[in-house]
Amino acid sequence: MKPNTPCIVGIGQTAYTRWNQPVEGSDLQLACQAVLSAARDAGLPARDIDGLTSFGGDVSDPPMIQASIGIDELRMSAMVWPGGGGGSCGSVDLAAMAVSSGQASYVVAMRGLAQGQIGRFGRYSPNWRHGSFTHPFGLFAPPQLLAMVVRRHMHEYGTTQEQLGAFALACREHAQRNPAAVMRGRTLDMETYLSARIIADPLRLYDCCLETNGACAVLVTTWERARDLAATPVPILASVHGSSGGWAAGPLGSYNMSLERFTTVGAAHLARDLYGKAGVSPSDIDVAQIYDNFTGVAMIAMEDFGLCPRGESGPFVASGAIRWPHGALPVNTHGGNLSEAYIHGLNHVVEGVRQMRGQSTCQVDNARLCLVTGGPGPAPTSGLILGRA
Amino acid sequence: MSYLPAETPFPEPAPWEQAFWDFCGQRSLRFQGCARCGVVRHPPMPVCASCQAFEIEWLEAEGDVELFTYTIIHHPTHPDLVQATPYNAALVIFPRMQGVRLVTNIVDCRNDDLRIGMKLSLVWEEPTPGRVLPRFRPRV
Ligand SMILES: [Zn+2]
Numbered sequence: 001m002k003p004n005t006p007c008i009v010g011i012g013q014t015a016y017t018r019w020n021q022p023v024e025g026s027d028l029q030l031a032c033q034a035v036l037s038a039a040r041d042a043g044l045p046a047r048d049i050d051g052l053t054s055f056g057g058d059v060s061d062p063p064m065i066q067a068s069i070g071i072d073e074l075r076m077s078a079m080v081w082p083g084g085g086g087g088s089c090g091s092v093d094l095a096a097m098a099v100s101s102g103q104a105s106y107v108v109a110m111r112g113l114a115q116g117q118i119g120r121f122g123r124y125s126p127n128w129r130h131g132s133f134t135h136p137f138g139l140f141a142p143p144q145l146l147a148m149v150v151r152r153h154m155h156e157y158g159t160t161q162e163q164l165g166a167f168a169l170a171c172r173e174h175a176q177r178n179p180a181a182v183m184r185g186r187t188l189d190m191e192t193y194l195s196a197r198i199i200a201d202p203l204r205l206y207d208c209c210l211e212t213n214g215a216c217a218v219l220v221t222t223w224e225r226a227r228d229l230a231a232t233p234v235p236i237l238a239s240v241h242g243s244s245g246g247w248a249a250g251p252l253g254s255y256n257m258s259l260e261r262f263t264t265v266g267a268a269h270l271a272r273d274l275y276g277k278a279g280v281s282p283s284d285i286d287v288a289q290i291y292d293n294f295t296g297v298a299m300i301a302m303e304d305f306g307l308c309p310r311g312e313s314g315p316f317v318a319s320g321a322i323r324w325p326h327g328a329l330p331v332n333t334h335g336g337n338l339s340e341a342y343i344h345g346l347n348h349v350v351e352g353v354r355q356m357r358g359q360s361t362c363q364v365d366n367a368r369l370c371l372v373t374g375g376p377g378p379a380p381t382s383g384l385i386l387g388r389a
Numbered sequence: 390m391s392y393l394p395a396e397t398p399f400p401e402p403a404p405w406e407q408a409f410w411d412f413c414g415q416r417s418l419r420f421q422g423c424a425r426c427g428v429v430r431h432p433p434m435p436v437c438a439s440c441q442a443f444e445i446e447w448l449e450a451e452g453d454v455e456l457f458t459y460t461i462i463h464h465p466t467h468p469d470l471v472q473a474t475p476y477n478a479a480l481v482i483f484p485r486m487q488g489v490r491l492v493t494n495i496v497d498c499r500n501d502d503l504r505i506g507m508k509l510s511l512v513w514e515e516p517t518p519g520r521v522l523p524r525f526r527p528r529v
Contacts, residue, residue: 124398124466124467126398126400127400128400130403130406130432131398131400132399132400132401132402132403132406132410133406133432133491133492134478134492135397135398135399135400136393136397136398136399136520136522137393137397137478137479137492137493137494137522138393138397138462138465138467138470138473138476138478138494139460139462139478139492140398140465140466140467141466143464144460144462144466144478147460148458148459148460148478148480149458151458151459151460151505152457152458152505155458155505197463197464198461198463198464198475199462199463199464200460200461200462200463200464201460201461201462201463201475202460203460245438246438248432248434253492254432254490255480255490255492256430256431256432256488256490259457259482262457262458
């Protein structure tokens with residue numbers, strides 16, 4: 001490991017609750033709790049944090065967090081442009097760049113949201129890019145917008161409703177072992193999945209992520225500094241964020257990606273860069289945390305990141321490959337956005353770290369490489385490969 | 390009578406999007422084309438991504454219209470559309486105008502009869518006076 005290799009040295013999270021449960025405090029309070037708990041995990045005094053990153057229009061801005069938790073000297077703050085949860089891994093990418101370049105020493109990527117207060121993402125919002133071209137036709141919210149892509153994928157490749165269901169069931173099964181998961185204790189079978197109400201065909205209730213309150217954070221520093229801290233460092237072998245040509249709002253309203261790329265998440269070049277930088281190939285990945293806003297698009301993201309061939313995510317998922325403990329490539333071992341909590345995929349990064357520390361509640365034996373991906377559909381999207389020290 | 394209620398929201402278009410709706414008001418379906426290289430695009434954008442020119446012209450839609458994909462919405466997310474469910478929302482393409490992606494609804498067609506690739510014809514609907522929307526029906 002090079003001295004300036006970025007490593008995650010602390011993870012923190014608040015309790016996760018359903019969106020309609022009361023939240024003590026605010027988004028800011030949740031974010032502060034998560035940041036402080038990541039610092040505590042690393043054994044780093046909170047005042048030594050000198051960088052803060054987030055993504056997707058986070059409402060808890062760095063100066064407020066700085067003042068709240070008592071950071072004396074902040075050296076960098078940055079956010080990956082709004083694109084929903086696309087930038088989840090991108091916020092870690094920014095932190096990694098900052099510590100590797102020496103711009104800052106201890107950078108926290110964080111995400112906090114109290115959906116009951118700031119509004120639910122599944123509800124109507126008048127502020128939507130290209131809204132005059134979608135709203136008059138009754139197309140308002142992410143499940144409706146992205147259902148168009150999933151329907152087209154079914155048409156091109158024969159993906160079935162049951163195959164989408166297999167993804168949802170795997171996440172729910174993994175969540176049963178995770179004490180933090182909102183859906184722990186609520187099992188799901190295929191019959192229930194198929195008889196659930198339709199949201200926007202072909203997406204049914206259990207194809208859609210949760211809406212929750214909560215926050216999480218990861219603390220990034222260099223390999224050199226990591227040796228002086230309490231936790232086992234998890235190296236970030238590669239990190240990327242970006243988008244594909246012409247994508248704009250992509251499947252979230254403009255649909256102006258090329259027709260050839262319509263049933264992708266526009267991440268093929270990012271995947272190529274990611275594996276290239278890490279010096280590994282998709283078949284080397286032992287476990288993956290795939291941002292699951294909706295089953296069908298998460299499955300398409302698996303194709304973009306090479307976990308299965310283009311168009312074959314349906315049969316791949318239905319084969320049981322993504323189920324812990326026996327599947328060849330367990331996916332979303334915490335339960336994902338579908339069944340753990342919807343912390344816009346930063347909870348996927350936290351779970352990736354747990355896997356590399358050997359501390360997941362669905363621990364993959366001898367896992368040495370974990371792929372984590374950002375929100376599929378929006379631009380920019382992002383990805384990480386975590387390794388073992 | 391229009392496919393969706395008159396109360397269906399119509400957000401303020403971006404400045405470079407307004408002309409599309411002004412033409413619709415005259416029952417003319419026109420897409421933004423680059424005045425320099427001729428590439429057509431929709432939704433409208435301020436610059437041509439092929440040659441970076443800002444000059445535009447508005448070209449009458451031409452050729453076949455095809456259903457590229459669709460969804461049937463059962464959960465409307467907006468209170469004014471509750472009575473309208475289940476309704477379809479569709480993405481149609483114009484094979485002779487390759488950069489066009491038009492979101493619309495398919496009328497005079499049962500949701501079960503929607504088929505990707507089906508050929509469509511334009512219908513104008515005016516849910517409220519002066520607000521004219523392009524919708525499509527199966528071509529006969
Ligand atoms: Zn041009």
